[in-house]
Amino acid sequence: MKKIVHVVGARPNYMKIAPLMDALARQTAFAQVLVNTGQHYDENMAGSFFSELQLPRPDRNLGVGSGSHAAQTARVMTGFEEVCIGERPDLVVVVGDVNSTMAAALVAAKLMIPIAHVEAGLRSFDRTMPEEINRIVTDRLADLLLTPSSDGDDHLRAEGVAAEKIHLVGNIMIDTLMRHLPAATFDRIAPRLAVEDGAYAVMTLHRPSNVDDPLVLNGIFAAIKEIARDRPVVFPVHPRTRARLAALANLHDLRGLMLTEPLGYIDFLSLTSHAAVVLTDSGGLQEESTALGIPCLTLRENTERPITITHGTNRLVGIRTDAILAGYREALRNGGAPKRPPLWDGRTADRIVPIFERFLQ
Numbered sequence: 222m223k224k225i226v227h228v229v230g231a232r233p234n235y236m237k238i239a240p241l242m243d244a245l246a247r248q249t250a251f252a253q254v255l256v257n258t259g260q261h262y263d264e265n266m267a268g269s270f271f272s273e274l275q276l277p278r279p280d281r282n283l284g285v286g287s288g289s290h291a292a293q294t295a296r297v298m299t300g301f302e303e304v305c306i307g308e309r310p311d312l313v314v315v316v317g318d319v320n321s322t323m324a325a326a327l328v329a330a331k332l333m334i335p336i337a338h339v340e341a342g343l344r345s346f347d348r349t350m351p352e353e354i355n356r357i358v359t360d361r362l363a364d365l366l367l368t369p370s371s372d373g374d375d376h377l378r379a380e381g382v383a384a385e386k387i388h389l390v391g392n393i394m395i396d397t398l399m400r401h402l403p404a405a406t407f408d409r410i411a412p413r414l415a416v417e418d419g420a421y422a423v424m425t426l427h428r429p430s431n432v433d434d435p436l437v438l439n440g441i442f443a444a445i446k447e448i449a450r451d452r453p454v455v456f457p458v459h460p461r462t463r464a465r466l467a468a469l470a471n472l473h474d475l476r477g478l479m480l481t482e483p484l485g486y487i488d489f490l491s492l493t494s495h496a497a498v499v500l501t502d503s504g505g506l507q508e509e510s511t512a513l514g515i516p517c518l519t520l521r522e523n524t525e526r527p528i529t530i531t532h533g534t535n536r537l538v539g540i541r542t543d544a545i546l547a548g549y550r551e552a553l554r555n556g557g558a559p560k561r562p563p564l565w566d567g568r569t570a571d572r573i574v575p576i577f578e579r580f581l582q
């Protein structure tokens with residue numbers, strides 16, 4: 222029996238692996254092994270996602286935890302090498318662009334185990350972003366490159382990847398979103414937050430380039446202060462960001478700003494799907510808001526997901542106070558008509574299954 226090893230490690234990975242493992246279990250006889258690197262480890266950054274998304278219990282936990290890029294990558298590599306030598310998989314599946322993704326791909330490539338990369342081909346063309354390095358290296362090593370949108374195919378072809386390795390399958394995160402949306406009703410979060418359906422803003426912020434520099438963070442919060450005067454801003458705070466907020470004067474006195482712990486998947490979906498507008502520097506949330514038809518302001522200078530601008534509700538506003546405020550006013554004026562990019566239809570996992578079957582024959 223052919224064996225597939227799947228790798229997850231950080232919050233944005235779980236919703237990409239869950240629909241794929243489920244479709245493979247239903248439609249094939251492949252043996253599946255789930256490896257959790259433990260890059261994220263808090264209950265609300267990792268643990269809750271396993272139960273909510275009905276992921277199987279990980280077969281192996283590497284427990285790598287936090288650290289510098291080199292330390293974290295090295296710990297994933299050492300642990301994952303042992304797993305691969307013991308399990309001898311026929312295919313390693315990695316998703317997204319976190320350090321665990323790249324580290325696992327490096328290990329598999331050196332052991333000559335074929336690699337499938339789900340969410341291949343995305344590029345911000347900004348190598349100051351650690352994720353961009355992870356994307357480039359992972360795609361260079363992968364044997365099956367499964368892309369969410371046709372811009373991904375274009376980038377890979379331009380980098381010289383053979384056409385037969387590239388498969389446009391759509392956005393697998395939208396499989397998870399569509400599956401759980403019916404459970405994400407407003408009353409799930411309403412009692413915890415004094416906000417009215419459709420009237421509030423949601424913000425997430427965790428990119429090192431935004432939160433590690435107090436000057437940048439202050440500029441962003443000058444805009445948030447204005448927005449919070451206009452409507453409540455709900456802000457689930459990533460642990461990296463929490464550590465930086467101390468540098469901001471009197472944040473807790475900011476009227477209209479509601480800080481919360483990071484939320485579970487369905488609670489967060491409930492929060493975003495009933496919001497008036499989303500402000501974020503996350504990659505996944507640009508896609509989720511597009512699929513939901515909620516206007517999104519991306520607080521970055523570039524995005525590896527331009528399709529959310531051309532085919533969705535996203536606006537790249539940058540990090541300057543006045544630009545964020547101008548984007549906010551414009552987004553509320555022109556709203557967010559839902560326009561789903563092609564193949565963001567909830568059936569991406571079903572399109573990946575036959576590709577794996579052919580490859581492993």
Ligand code: UD1
Pocket residue numbers: 231232233260261262263266267287288318319320321351352427459460461504
């Ligand atoms: C990582 C990914 C990023 C992704 C993000 C989603 C990389 C390079 N970055 O960034 O692409 O968008 O996850 O969240 O892989 N921490 C905790 N508890 C946890 C996890 C982290 O307290 O469960 C704290 C630690 O202080 C840690 C810091 O957050 O040092 C950053 O965690 P890390 O995994 O290094 O990067 P993220 O910023 O989460």
